[in-house]
Structure formats: structure tokens, C-alpha cells
Amino acid sequence: MGTICPLDVEFSDKIAALLKPPSPNEVQKYFDQIIKTRQCPGLKMKHDGEFGKGIYAESEFREGELVLKDQMLVGAQHSSNKVDCLVCSYCFSFIGSIELQIGRKLYLQQLGLSSSKECDPEAYSHISKECHLADSSDGEDDSSVTDHNEGSCSYSEPKENIPLSKEVLESLLNGDLKLPYSNEFCLPSTVPCPGGCGEAHYCSKSCAEADWESSHSLLCTGKSSVSSSKEALLRFIDHANDLVGLYFQVISYTILRYKKLKAAQFQHQEQYTGLNAIDSSGFSLLLEAWKPISMGHKRRWWDCVALPDDIDSSDEASFKMEIKELAFKSLELLKKAIFDQECAPLFSLEIYGHIIGMFELNNLDLVVASPVEDYFLYIDDLPDAEKEEAERITRPFLYALGGDYSVCCQGSAFFPLQSCMNHSCCPNAKAFKREEDRDGQATIIAFKPISKGEEITISYIDEELPMEERQALLADYGFRCRCKKCREEDP
Numbered sequence: 001m002g003t004i005c006p007l008d009v010e011f012s013d014k015i016a017a018l019l020k021p022p023s024p025n026e027v028q029k030y031f032d033q034i035i036k037t038r039q040c041p042g043l044k045m046k047h048d049g050e051f052g053k054g055i056y057a058e059s060e061f062r063e064g065e066l067v068l069k070d071q072m073l074v075g076a077q078h079s080s081n082k083v084d085c086l087v088c089s090y091c092f093s094f095i096g097s098i099e100l101q102i103g104r105k106l107y108l109q110q111l112g113l114s115s116s117k118e119c120d121p122e123a124y125s126h127i128s129k130e131c132h133l134a135d136s137s138d139g140e141d142d143s144s145v146t147d148h149n150e151g152s153c154s155y156s157e158p159k160e161n162i163p164l165s166k167e168v169l170e171s172l173l174n175g176d177l178k179l180p181y182s183n184e185f186c187l188p189s190t191v192p193c194p195g196g197c198g199e200a201h202y203c204s205k206s207c208a209e210a211d212w213e214s215s216h217s218l219l220c221t222g223k224s225s226v227s228s229s230k231e232a233l234l235r236f237i238d239h240a241n242d243l244v245g246l247y248f249q250v251i252s253y254t255i256l257r258y259k260k261l262k263a264a265q266f267q268h269q270e271q272y273t274g275l276n277a278i279d280s281s282g283f284s285l286l287l288e289a290w291k292p293i294s295m296g297h298k299r300r301w302w303d304c305v306a307l308p309d310d311i312d313s314s315d316e317a318s319f320k321m322e323i324k325e326l327a328f329k330s331l332e333l334l335k336k337a338i339f340d341q342e343c344a345p346l347f348s349l350e351i352y353g354h355i356i357g358m359f360e361l362n363n364l365d366l367v368v369a370s371p372v373e374d375y376f377l378y379i380d381d382l383p384d385a386e387k388e389e390a391e392r393i394t395r396p397f398l399y400a401l402g403g404d405y406s407v408c409c410q411g412s413a414f415f416p417l418q419s420c421m422n423h424s425c426c427p428n429a430k431a432f433k434r435e436e437d438r439d440g441q442a443t444i445i446a447f448k449p450i451s452k453g454e455e456i457t458i459s460y461i462d463e464e465l466p467m468e469e470r471q472a473l474l475a476d477y478g479f480r481c482r483c484k485k486c487r488e489e490d491p
């Protein structure tokens with residue numbers, strides 16, 4: 001592989017230290033703490049020699065019982081989904097009002113901005129394995145628990161969307177037009193980005209502040225941007241796809257954590273010694289800031305990326321080389337935007353490759369249900385007289401939205417605990433998104449009774465596929481499955 005990044009040479013020892021797997025003790029302590037904060041005492045993370053980390057049951061779970069709700073460490077709405085849903089950039093709750101959600105979407109569509117596909121309930125929960133990640137759905141989920149289809153609206157919709165006038169859309173956007181019963185679906189008011197970028201919006205001041213502190217202050221292109229070059233930042237954002245955007249978040253998150261740790265250390269030293277000298281290298285602080293990311297299972301992106309079907313296996317080496325060159329280019333753009341000398345090893349190609357590889361191996365879909373869908377279902381369920389009256393006003397909007405009225409917020413996220421779950425083709429748990437669980441968290445439900453001490457496994461792929469197809473898909477995760485089902489089919 002020809003591409004060489006000078007930072008990889010200069011900081012090779014520090015990069016090796018960042019990528020060194022944490023000690024079993026550290027890992028245990030970290031996940032014990034996460035399990036405690038997630039309030040899921042029925043679980044334990046254990047390290048076995050064969051598959052690395054795994055999640056085990058500390059108590060029995062009944063079929064259908066909630067095993068885990070995991071909070072994301074980093075996550076982002078798919079860029080193609082931003083036309084459809086206005087959500088809080090930190091917690092992904094829908095914001096504004098039903099009128100604003102509908103008006104904004106129709107307005108942006110009329111401007112010619114494309115929107116994402118309608119939510120596919122069968123594609124909610126799977127581990128993403130796409131290198132481009134525009135939409136990571138492959139529809140492998142089991143719909144027996146996910147009964148989302150039952151709730152579809154009974155209007156007979158026209159195939160083509162019927163556009164509404166500019167004046168009507170404006171009255172939706174500026175709040176002059178109130179739709180019937182929309183006050184039954186109150187959404188939090190929109191809080192703008194404190195940096196003034198106009199790109200990020202929040203459901204509350206606390207979400208705005210938390211996002212600013214955790215990553216957005218480095219990514220913001222507004223007047224309070226801390227980036228050394230706003231133009232470079234805009235160029236990078238323009239270039240970044242969803243996967244690169246997640247890498248960007250990880251880097252910002254780590255740099256900001258590092259700065260916070262450094263400030264705390266500085267204060268502590270002043271307090272106890274009267275000196276304000278600081279650890280000159282600061283590398284131990286960078287290692288500490290990086291800790292949550294160090295816990296994720298990683299391989300280099302170009303080593304684990306799946307070869308697309310249209311590329312011949314004889315071209316694998318040049319395909320991987322191309323990916324590496326692509327990574328190098330986006331890294332150069334990123335460095336111009338937010339390079340930080342004290343955190344220089346984070347800007348190496350090796351770290352870039354491992355972070356994107358971590359997303360390749362661990363990603364889970366982020367799904368938040370749309371209140372617009374619930375709104376139209378509510379109107380549909382009204383008693384006949386009220387329904388007829390309401391529909392006289394709402395029908396044109398439903399027709400304008402067409403089949404797209406039910407798009408939910410979709411994105412990709414890294415969930416620390418869920419990402420420790422190993423695969424089985426006969427899993428005992430599933431990463432379902434039931435109606436009530438489409439709230440941006442990773443929800444793992446027992447698929448069959450699980451006894452105390454048993455490992456909790458999920459399927460990374462469609463386990464109904466024939467054995468060889470399953471193994472081919474799992475090869476992208478770097479292993480050949482030897483679960484009970486695979487051993488029975490291939491003794």
C-alpha cells in the first residue's frame with residue numbers, strides 16, 4: 001500500500017499505544033461501570049480467549065423481555081434523512097411542531113432536495129456493513145416482534161405527490177396555519193446552535209450545551225466556531241459522507257475530552273502546589289480521553305471493508321489502495337480544518353483507518369419514530385364525523401407527502417455495550433426496534449428464554465440465509481461462524 005502519512009511515521013509509538021488493546025482489568029472496570037449506569041444488572045461483560053469480549057446473562061430473561069437499552073457514544077443522522085426529519089442534533093428527538101415538520105419537508109422537496117426512503121420497519125436493526133453508508137439497511141430483521149406495518153394510514157394515497165402552493169407551505173413554516181389536533185402532538189421548540197451555524201438544532205438548551213461540549217464546538221461553522229479555518233471546515237463537511245462524518249465526531253469528541261482533562265489537571269496542580277506547570281507531553285491525558293473509543297473492537301478500514309459485488313477479487317488490492325488514498329485525502333482536508341498539535345496522533349492514517357473500521361464492525365442503525373406518522377394515524381382513527389372534518393384540511397398535506405409521510409429519523413451510531421455482543425446464527429436476542437423503542441437507543445430483546453450464565457448473542461446478518469451465504473457475509477467481520485446451527489449444517 002503506497003500512501004504514507006508523515007504523522008504515522010512521526011508518531012508511530014504513540015499511535016501504537018493508542019491502538020494497543022486495553023488490559024483485561026481496564027476493560028472489565030470500564031464495562032462494569034457502563035452496566036451500572038445503564039441500570040441493567042442482569043448483564044455482565046466477560047472476556048473469553050476465543051472471541052474477545054462478550055455479554056453474558058447474570059439473571060434469567062423471558063422471551064420478549066428487554067435485555068438492554070444502550071445509549072450511543074457517537075451517532076449522526078444520515079445526511080439524506082435531514083430533508084425528511086428535523087431532529088435534535090444531540091438526542092435526535094423531533095423538534096418544532098407537526099406543521100414545521102410537514103412544511104419544511106415539502107418546502108425542501110420542492111427545492112429539489114432529495115429525501116431518504118420511507119422507513120422500512122424490517123431494516124431497523126442490524127449491524128451496518130456498508131462502506132459508503134448512505135443507507136445501511138439490508139432488511140434482515142424479523143418482523144414478528146416489530147408490528148410497525150399494522151399502523152399504516154388507511155388513506156388511499158395517490159402515487160405521485162401533489163404539490164402545494166408556496167403560500168400554503170409558508171403559512172405552515174411560519175406558524176400561521178394550524179392543523180387540526182396538532183396540539184395533541186406537541187414537540188419541543190427548536191433551540192438554535194449556540195455557535196450560530198444554522199445546521200445544528202436542539203430540543204433544549206441542555207442538549208445544545210452538551211453537544212457543544214462533546215463535539216459540536218469543533219464542527220460548528222457559525223460565528224463562534226473554534227476552527228482555525230472556517231473555509232477548510234466547510235470544504236471538509238462538503239466532502240464527508242456519513243461514515244467520515246462519524247470519524248469527525250470521534251476526533252472532536254476525543255480532542256474536547258482531552259482539553260477538559262487538561263484543564264482539570266491544570267486546576268488541580270494550581271490548587272495543590274501553587275504551580276501551573278503541566279505534564280509537558282500530555283500524552284497520558286490523550287490516552288485517557290481516548291479510552292471510550294479504545295474499548296471498541298477495531299480493524300483497519302481497508303483491511304475489513306467488504307469487496308463490492310461489481311469488483312473482481314483479482315482487483316482487491318487496488319480497491320483497498322483506492323480506499324486508503326480516499327482516506328488520506330479526507331484526512332488532509334480535516335487537518336486543514338481542525339488540526340491540533342497536542343492531539344496530532346489522532347490525525348494519522350492509522351487512527352483514521354481504525355476508527356472507520358470500528359464503525360464498519362460495530363455500527364447499529366439509529367431509528368427514531370416520526371410524530372408526523374403518529375399524527376396522521378391519529379386523524380385516521382378519529383370518530384367518523386371528526387375525521388371527515390379534519391381530513392378536509394389534512395388530506396392535501398398527506399397527498400403532498402405521498403408515501404413519504406411516515407419517514408422516521410435514521411442514522412448510524414456506536415453503542416458501547418451492544419457492540420460487545422457476539423454473533424450467532426441461532427441468536428437468543430435481537431436488536432429490535434419495537435414501536436415504543438424507536439427512540440434513538442439500541443434496544444436488545446430476548447428472542448428466546450435466556451438462562452443465567454448464558455452468553456447473549458445477536459445475529460449480524462440474516463440468519464435465515466443459506467449457510468454459505470451467511471459465512472460469506474460474516475467473512476466481512478473477520479470470522480467463520482461455528483455456532484450450533486453452522487456446526488449442524490456443516491459438521
Ligand SMILES: C[S@@+](CC[C@H](N)C(=O)[O-])C[C@H]1O[C@@H](n2cnc3c(N)ncnc32)[C@H](O)[C@@H]1O
Nearest residue numbers: 051052053297361362419420421422423477479
Ligand atoms: C461487534 S464485535 C463483538 C465484540 C467483540 N468480541 C469484542 O471483543 O469487542 C464483532 C467482532 O467480534 C468477533 N466475533 C463476534 N462473533 C463471533 C463469532 N460467532 N465467532 C468468532 N468471532 C466472533 C469478531 O472478531 C467480530 O469482528
